[in-house]
Amino acid sequence: MKTTTGPSPGPDKGASLLAGFEDVVVRPRRDMPIWRQIYAHILGLIESDFLTAGSQLPGENHMAEKLGVTRITLRRALQELQREGHLTARKGVGIFVRSLPSVFTVRDDRPFLENFNGGGKEVVTQTLVLCRETVTSDAARRLSLAADAEIIRLCRIRSADGHPLYVNTKLFPASRFPDFESVYRRQQSVTDVFRAHGIIKYHRHETRVSGGFAAPDEADMLKLTPGTPVFRVNALNHDERSQPIEWTLGCWPLTSVEFVF
Amino acid sequence: MKTTTGPSPGPDKGASLLAGFEDVVVRPRRDMPIWRQIYAHILGLIESDFLTAGSQLPGENHMAEKLGVTRITLRRALQELQREGHLTARKGVGIFVRSLPSVFTVRDDRPFLENFNGGGKEVVTQTLVLCRETVTSDAARRLSLAADAEIIRLCRIRSADGHPLYVNTKLFPASRFPDFESVYRRQQSVTDVFRAHGIIKYHRHETRVSGGFAAPDEADMLKLTPGTPVFRVNALNHDERSQPIEWTLGCWPLTSVEFVF
DNA sequence: CAGTGGTCTAGACCACATG
DNA sequence: ATGTGGTCTAGACCACTGG
Numbered sequence: 001m002k003t004t005t006g007p008s009p010g011p012d013k014g015a016s017l018l019a020g021f022e023d024v025v026v027r028p029r030r031d032m033p034i035w036r037q038i039y040a041h042i043l044g045l046i047e048s049d050f051l052t053a054g055s056q057l058p059g060e061n062h063m064a065e066k067l068g069v070t071r072i073t074l075r076r077a078l079q080e081l082q083r084e085g086h087l088t089a090r091k092g093v094g095i096f097v098r099s100l101p102s103v104f105t106v107r108d109d110r111p112f113l114e115n116f117n118g119g120g121k122e123v124v125t126q127t128l129v130l131c132r133e134t135v136t137s138d139a140a141r142r143l144s145l146a147a148d149a150e151i152i153r154l155c156r157i158r159s160a161d162g163h164p165l166y167v168n169t170k171l172f173p174a175s176r177f178p179d180f181e182s183v184y185r186r187q188q189s190v191t192d193v194f195r196a197h198g199i200i201k202y203h204r205h206e207t208r209v210s211g212g213f214a215a216p217d218e219a220d221m222l223k224l225t226p227g228t229p230v231f232r233v234n235a236l237n238h239d240e241r242s243q244p245i246e247w248t249l250g251c252w253p254l255t256s257v258e259f260v261f
Numbered sequence: 262m263k264t265t266t267g268p269s270p271g272p273d274k275g276a277s278l279l280a281g282f283e284d285v286v287v288r289p290r291r292d293m294p295i296w297r298q299i300y301a302h303i304l305g306l307i308e309s310d311f312l313t314a315g316s317q318l319p320g321e322n323h324m325a326e327k328l329g330v331t332r333i334t335l336r337r338a339l340q341e342l343q344r345e346g347h348l349t350a351r352k353g354v355g356i357f358v359r360s361l362p363s364v365f366t367v368r369d370d371r372p373f374l375e376n377f378n379g380g381g382k383e384v385v386t387q388t389l390v391l392c393r394e395t396v397t398s399d400a401a402r403r404l405s406l407a408a409d410a411e412i413i414r415l416c417r418i419r420s421a422d423g424h425p426l427y428v429n430t431k432l433f434p435a436s437r438f439p440d441f442e443s444v445y446r447r448q449q450s451v452t453d454v455f456r457a458h459g460i461i462k463y464h465r466h467e468t469r470v471s472g473g474f475a476a477p478d479e480a481d482m483l484k485l486t487p488g489t490p491v492f493r494v495n496a497l498n499h500d501e502r503s504q505p506i507e508w509t510l511g512c513w514p515l516t517s518v519e520f521v522f
Numbered sequence: 523c524a525g526t527g528g529t530c531t532a533g534a535c536c537a538c539a540t541g
Numbered sequence: 542a543t544g545t546g547g548t549c550t551a552g553a554c555c556a557c558t559g560g
Contacts, residue, residue, distance in 0.1 A: 210518070
């Protein structure tokens with residue numbers, strides 16, 4: 001299916017822009033509204049790999065015309081697929097298949113990368129922010145710091161096979177890590193920063209998982225439609241003397257991960 | 262605000278059906294589309310307790326007219342509020358405020374009810390199904406049973422202050438609990454069933470938390486709009502000899518709970 | 523510039539629940 | 542019979558992106 005070179009339509013971007021939307025019949029049914037049928041059809045194209053991850057859909061006007069429905073009706077289906085994380089729309093550009101792994105196990109008690117490599121995904125970590133600043137009252141409470149203490153803020157985004165999966169912000173008490181920046185810039189690893197400062201063992205003290213909806217900036221980073229449901233993870237790490245050393249706030253698309261405890 | 266008896270409009274159902282929608286100005290803005298302004302306005306009414314949990318909104322036509330927008334535009338806002346769990350619509354009846362606690366901590370290592378009473382909520386548990394049947398292959402693997410073993414299925418729904426919060430299905434190996442039904446019917450408590458069969462101590466072996474979208478039957482039970490995002494919890498309990506004795510599948514509205522580990 | 527997705531209007535018909 | 546929410550149409554204008 002992927003190496004089709006003949007005249008038959010394939011999922012290739014440039015080929016037949018309406019591949020997958022030929023001979024599709026949608027008409028009012030008692031049990032399933034039209035938009036739901038379109039939803040099911042497109043989802044089928046994605047799950048059968050006819051539409052591959054990253055590929056672009058035909059324009060809304062083209063699809064609507066081909067399906068014989070109004071753009072609004074089509075958009076009802078597209079909207080649902082966006083909220084479920086299968087599609088992502090970029091204004092002025094187009095609609096693209098996100099097609100993330102439907103389940104992406106994260107074991108809470110293991111180093112982050114271990115969970116990914118099992119799935120054969122290539123994981124890339126990108127550092128967005130690394131700076132020092134004064135704590136907020138919230139973070140001070142969490143990290144047991146004075147109100148005017150200094151903290152280190154580290155924001156990163158992780159992608160699997162080029163698809164952004166996870167954005168997080170980590171806060172550290174600055175006093176514990178005088179050489180944070182230099183070590184981190186060399187190794188790009190928080191564990192190595194810990195080790196360089198004499199912290200060899202640390203443990204997860206508490207993990208909170210809640211749900212929410214992607215804010216515009218989160219949606220932008222994760223390539224989601226704003227309002228898409230997400231997991232919010234909120235974790236505190238302690239060193240071996242039970243002192244808080246790391247406060248993490250993370251955000252995952254709801255459909256891209258499963259947490260295992 | 263709640264005991265208004267004068268002519269001024271209040272949130273009371275029968276009073277002024279359009280209370281809360283007087284003098285609302287919505288007009289196109291660069292930074293916020295109309296539907297988003299309506300969304301914010303209604304959310305404000307809910308969060309300020311002007312619209313109380315369980316109360317009914319005016320009809321869509323009335324609201325749309327009052328706001329000076331099309332029904333479609335209004336529905337864009339209502340749809341968003343439904344997906345976020347603030348509203349629930351019943352066809353042919355009306356739209357109602359769900360207004361659940363935005364955070365509802367569940368500590369994984371504590372008995373279920375302990376987490377609720379702290380919030381001052383009155384919790385009701387309703388048993389939907391209690392029956393014996395042959396295992397599915399999936400459940401057999403999870404509970405380490407033979408392919409033709411018998412299991413006990415228990416489906417329940419839990420509500421806080423009359424609002425359904427949590428539906429779950431529990432599966433037990435039937436051979437371990439000959440008197441399940443009789444004990445359960447008397448006490449309505451799984452812990453008591455365990456105790457009656459000599460299991461005094463048991464522990465959570467594994468918990469998995471994932472995300473999904475309410476199926477029509479789940480939506481019906483939880484009084485949600487189908488497609489609303491939910492947590493799916495999947496847990497296995499072991500007895501003190503590490504034998505699996507309980508397999509739980511649960512479903513929570515995304516916005517009603519926070520998991521703490 | 524042309525094409526994209528985002529928003530909005532003014533109608534309409536339907537299935538459903540209630541009185 | 543009435544009012545409700547659910548669906549759908551046929552247009553329209555806008556802001557954004559890219560060539």
